[in-house]
Amino acid sequence: MAILYRLDRHSSTLLIHTQPAVMEKQLEELKQQLEKQCMINQELQRQNKDLEQRLQEKEKLLQNLDSQYHNLEFPSQSGNEIEPEVRMSRAAVIASEPLPENLEITRMRVKKTVSETNLIIKAIQKNDFLSRLDDEQTAMMVDLLAVFNFKPGDDIIKEGSEGDSMYIVAAGELLVTQAGRNLRSLTTGDVFGELAILYNCKRTATVKAKTAVRLWSMERQTYRTIITNKSKKKREQLMGFLKTSHTLKDLNDVQLSKILDSMEEVKYQDKDVIVREGTEANTFYIILKGEVLVTKNVNGHQKQIRRMGKGEHFGEQALIREVLRTATCSADGPVTCFSIDKEVFEETIPIEHLEVFDDSKVLQEVQVPERPSPSSTLRFKDLVPVPYQEGRYQGDPVTLGVGGFGRVALMTTVNHGTYYAMKRVSKKLIVAKRQEEHMLFEKKILKATQCDFIVRLHAAFKDKQYIYMVMEFCAGGEIWTKLKEVGRFDEPMAVFCTACVVEAYAYLHKKNIMYRDLKPENLMLNIKGYVKLVDFGFAKELVRGEKTYSFVGTPEYMPPEIIKNQGHDFAVDFWSLGILIYELLVGSPPFSSSEPQKIYAKILDGVLKYPPYMSEAAKSIISKLCRPRPGQRLGNTKNGIKDVRHHRWFSSMNWHKLRVGQLDAPTVRLIRKGPCYINFDRFPLDQTKAEEEFSGWDRDF
Template identity: 65%
Template sequence: MGKRFSNDSVEVRQSRAAVMAPEPIPDDMDISTTRVKKTASERAQIFNAMQKNDFLSRLDEEQISMMVELLTSLDRCPGDDIIKEGTEGDSMYIVAAGELQVTQAGRNLRTLTSGDVFGELAILYNCKRTASVKAVTAVKLWCIERQIHRSIMAIKSKKKREQLMGFLKTARTFKSLSDEQLSCIIDSMEEVCAARCHFPHEAPHLHYTSSLNLKGLSGIEYAHVPVSGVKFQDNEVIVREGAEGDTFYIILKGEVEVTKKVNGQQKIIRKLEQGDHFGELALMREILRTATCIALGSVTCFAIDKDSVSSLQLKDLIPVLYQEGRYQGSPVTLGVGGFGRVELVTTLHHGKYFALKKISKKLIIQKRQEEHVLFEKRLMLDIECDFIVRLHGTFKDSRYIYMVMDFCSGGEIWTKLKEVRHFEENITVFVAACVVEAYAYLHKKDIMYRDLKPENLMLDSRGYVKLVDFGFAKKLRRGQKTYSFCGTPEYMAPEIIQNHGHDFTADFWSLGVLIYELMAGSPPFSSSEPQNIYAKILDGVIKYPPHMGEAARSLISKLCRPRPGQRLGNTKNGIKDIRNHRWFNSMNWHKLRMKQVNAPTVKLIRKGPCYINFDRFPFDKSLAEEDFSGWDREF
């Protein structure tokens, strides 16, 4: 691990949260009378406008479709006021044609034209307009009132709830449950889907996960069972015969083909449709799948997972031992850092592997890192992203705190880089793309990462890259700066070194450094002396190796611009400008987020014992000092 420094403190909210008063939805509102016929081009224009809007693009397909149907047409003349600053708003507008001017306190803010959306907060709650909007030319607008929009959502929710209740009642596992108990399951399902709308690209198959306590229902002992909404593409395998089963599916939309291997051939057993379910035995006992289930066209399911971790105890974790070599019989150590070690463990009942991070409590106090460790725990428990390692739970004893995390069996990018000296360009593109997706998720949650380097990138079994180690992450509001000196020297942005204050753009600088190191084998600014590294970073001169292509050089130079305001990623379209750079032309970002890209990193992963892709470390029999100060009450 590189030398790292930090002197941050965790910020807390100083003021009370704003209160929104509830507003009743009329029971007798007839929304069918507001339907307006629209041409195909008008529908396309409305749909495109909604997709470009941060809030509206998070709505699901049915909600968007119903809104498109119910938008009404509104014509206004030049000089007409559409919205007046300070008045209460109850409608959202989409510009179909014409030009409007937005002003605030008499100042011109911007011009609205065809395809622009305004006033969308008014369909959520009764709010005062913060700006005025006036027609400059004759305009045509599409409009929807808050009560109509809220009625749409209520009708859709009631319909889906009735539908799900019917589905659950047909499942043998749930037949003995009361409507109240079934309602608990549905509550969890709907809560989950709503929560994840804010981050639509984080997980495979748009996989939404939450936790539901079903213990004791109908005499079945359920742990905390995550309930999920999952989408599958045409011909995608949902369940594979012979694989371990831990998920029960209910088909919400689409068809699923069930096949079974008979005399070496796959034979079609039956087709499942909306309302059918499969895999329920997985909730009750360890069982291998007895058939293969494949999506026929687009399929949406609700899934209930048996969570093997939420009920996990520290005593359940068993060290994995080296099976051969000079450390044979000793516990497997995956990594060693300044604060502790990461060990490979498994569980007696479930047979899954986890990485157990074990950190000395006394050392944390000596380095004054208590707040950072507590923040890291809170942060990681809130993160659910395919490109970030998942924290499953935490424990403590008198000497250590423990963090149970995903085991990424492919090993560290750092180890792979040492083995091959430098990566081929297509591998570097894939690794960098995974980091971009992790950054997009974190930055959307106002989290800076601040410790990017090959040592903190892990490969899962499929070769996908996951970010690990959030010891230097920090929450920061947009427009704010932080002044701490932290990071790994070779990867520090100049504004950190100069103490000018830094923000999310420091992460983009480190991405440029990472791309360079992966392709060249060493960072662009390196020396055995940190002060020389800092001097080179401030000079900003990058010497590229002859084999590095023009597109890679262009991206690195734009990410490593000395002025943060000119850095790619901090430009007009944000992180989209990084995705759209020509160096990433071969990357299908949607397929990457859906984990449908064949990872070129797979060829770097060796086959053998589960720990074969990791450096080997001798077992440390020494014990850390005990600590009873109580700073770790949260663990």
């Protein structure tokens, strides 16, 4: 019975003619074809699996190679740690706490036995952060640690609570838990909670006594008082020593302060020769501790001329003229000196007249004349939120950013002429965090500022719950977001971004304002791709030559003098500029860790590791900006910020064209086209309402 298939296009009728033998043969052929197709399909599946497996193996191999390459780029000191750790999350911010004007330690000193003292010193020495304290600071800590006893089951610190004390275990055992999970045990000589003596931070774990426990403890106010008092007294003392020098007697306090910031502490053992008669003189010394013997060669024998002690100095002529040493100075017992060499001194003070360079002279270049601040006619009731036009938050008001102190919303006016970024901050939170002065100062600075590299303040408002600052909208978004998108910037882009910051610094420093919170999160792009500084919550006005002692800033960007509570000034801004250049070029700051105390330890160690792709000019400017001694930093020596502009890393920069906005910004290619908020992360609507606050601190806001 033969089969004929005919598909009628209109009726879809199947006509069948039968012939049994032919039909069986065709069925057999069809069966064979199906079996063959099955075998082909099985082979294809096997090949697919094989390909998938090989792809996975190659992926794994690529990851291993990438990891090995990363290790080659950033060889780690310890085998299990790769540096730098990539900073994927926004930096934590530390707001300064006001210190009382007259710092006095009220706590009673607890007498310690020799073995207790040794235990405490040993604990301090093995702690990542505390081991960087000098001998005097360590001795003061030992002296002022108080003792506390706890029973089994007592909580010493609770996860999530705010801490103000650090502890050293004198005896007993404690258990550390996090989110109910056991992490480790602490026993005699272990240190915990040490971050709390630097600033007010939330505890990340719970520590409970397993047995009866005896702890040595110190609270933040005591620690900061110790360090700050010591730093202030030492500085006053050193200023007094410098004023007794004949060479320096005509210098004012600002100039002497600059010299102090460039001096370094050096230690000598008994019989060490500090300077040798007849050799070239190039260093000036002040004796801080110990005694120095001065001898002269008389007929082949060393004859003692005099003995010098604390506060006395030698070698001052070496700073101003080419001379040979006229005597030998040797350590009689251990000696500590404060020293400055001629090269550093010449960078600090112009020798011709021994007058400090006036920073304002540096800025007498062709500058854009300041425009008078327009009197704002903007009214709060005229401002309306801009809604998202699409996506999951469609119809909700656009939020441009969220921070520890509030939110920034995108606003426009009723007649829809201009876009604004409106910062809203809870008044209750400001009071709780004791940031009233900072908020008032931020408004004062922004109101008085007319600089193209600093975001403009259009108006400020307040109600019972919030204060509002209506600022210029920078449509290009944050440098932080752009950096995370591309991984790292090429050199021309990093040069351009940094040059914009240098111009903002020049403007602020001329007005005696230090910024203190530089990082990619605080740099915005306008629609032309020019960079603007935002967020002046940590800015401070400072008289030249003076110091301030607050612990403030972002851990990765903090200079050694803030961490050590030695007092700081405008030099902190140049340190953070070096860190910014590094982060822009590498994608991560040079001193990174998930644990803040490790960041501080790395900063105090000061070892900068550069990837092989970084240019020599970039390495040079970073190392000069990130010198541990603030007085030696590029930008903080006698020529001021002029030295930063003239560094070879900026050789391609036309500073005048930058100031007048005539350069094509390389950052433009980072700016996406679309709705006005396209360059910002998206945030859900905040339904919470702040409590009302009536203390009246914002009377003049």
